[in-house]
Each structure stands twice: as structure tokens, then as C-alpha cells.
Amino acid sequence: MHVVRFESAPAYDAPGHDRMRMSRLQGREAGPSDTVWLGLSRIDPGGGTTLDASGVEKMYVVLEGEVVISNGEEEATLRPWDSVRIAPGEKRALANRTGQPAAILLVMPA
Template sequence: MNVTRFNEAPEYLPAHHYQMRCVRLQGHEAGPADALWMGVSTIEPGGHTSLAASPLEKHYVVLRGEVVVSTGDHETTLYRYDSCRLAPGETRALRNDSAEVAMILLAMPVAGSTP
């Protein structure tokens, strides 16, 4: 068993993430993972990511507040406990348009893992 206490989760600094704090809960710096890793991003009001694609699928769950997810062609607002999946290669941008801090859970495959 690998336990990561939220207040001890290692921070990481992904490119093109603005006014955000990102920590890993499992995988990478937070411990071993064979198939997926998980992290939490805290997004300040006005915080956002650039519109970009990843070769790996992504799963998001909003834990607090609201987060706008844009694919460039479509945009939707996710509220507490709403989730979405982004396909490999699908562009996405996240944005917090509200006046409150938002928190979102991310789960992604570990690069090179097989389903």
C-alpha cells in the first residue's frame, strides 16, 4: 500500500498552467504506479491552462467549485462531482471563471503502460 497524505503530496509544475497549484497523489514522485497516476490541481479565480493536446487520455473530476473545460470546438462547465474524459490527442483547456477557488482531480495512464 502506498499512502500519500494530501498535505504532503509532492508538487509538480506542468507547463502552460497559470494560477494553479498541482500535486501528485499517486504515481511519479508520489510513489509506484503501474497503470495510472492521479493528481489534484487547485485553480485560483482566473487560473487556466493553455489549449493543448496530450497523447494520453485524461479523466477529470471537479472536487470543489466549477471549472470550464474547452476542447476548442466545444466548451462546458463542470460543477462539483461532475467529470469528463478527454481522448488521446484531444485538445483541452481548463479555466476557472468564478470568484471561488476550484479543485479538480486528474487521472491519467502512466506513459508506456498497457491497458
């Protein structure tokens, strides 16, 4: 068993992320993992990511607030407990268009 307390979860930065605070909850520098890593992104009002694709699958779960996700062709507004899968090579952009903070859980291959 490997426990990571939120207050000691390592922070990380990612290119194309604006007004976001990201923490690694499990995997990578947060500890061992064979298949995936977990991250928490806190998105301030007006914050989000650029439209970009990666070669790996990503899954997001909104924990609080409201997050708009777009693949460049369509967009969806996600609210608490809504989730989305982004396929390998599929573009995605996240945006917090509200006046309240949002939080989103990210799951990606290790």
C-alpha cells in the same frame, strides 16, 4: 498499500498552467503505480490552462468550485462530482471563471 498524506504530496509544475497549484497524489514521484497516476489541481480565480493536446487519455473530476473545459470547439461547465474524459490527441483547456477557488482531480496513464 501505499499511503500519501495530502500535506506531503509532491508539488509539480506543468507548462501552460496559470494560477494553479498541482499536487501528485499517487504515482510518479508520489509512489509506485502500474497503470495510472493521480493529481490534484487547485485553480485560483482566473486561472487555468492553455488549449493543448497530449498523446494520452485524461480524466478529470471536479471536487469543488466550477471549471469550464473546452476542446476548442465546444465547452462545458463542470461542477462538483461532474467528470470528463479527454481522448488521446484531443485538445483541452481548463478555466476557472468564477471568484472562488476550484479543485479538480486528474487521472492519467502512468
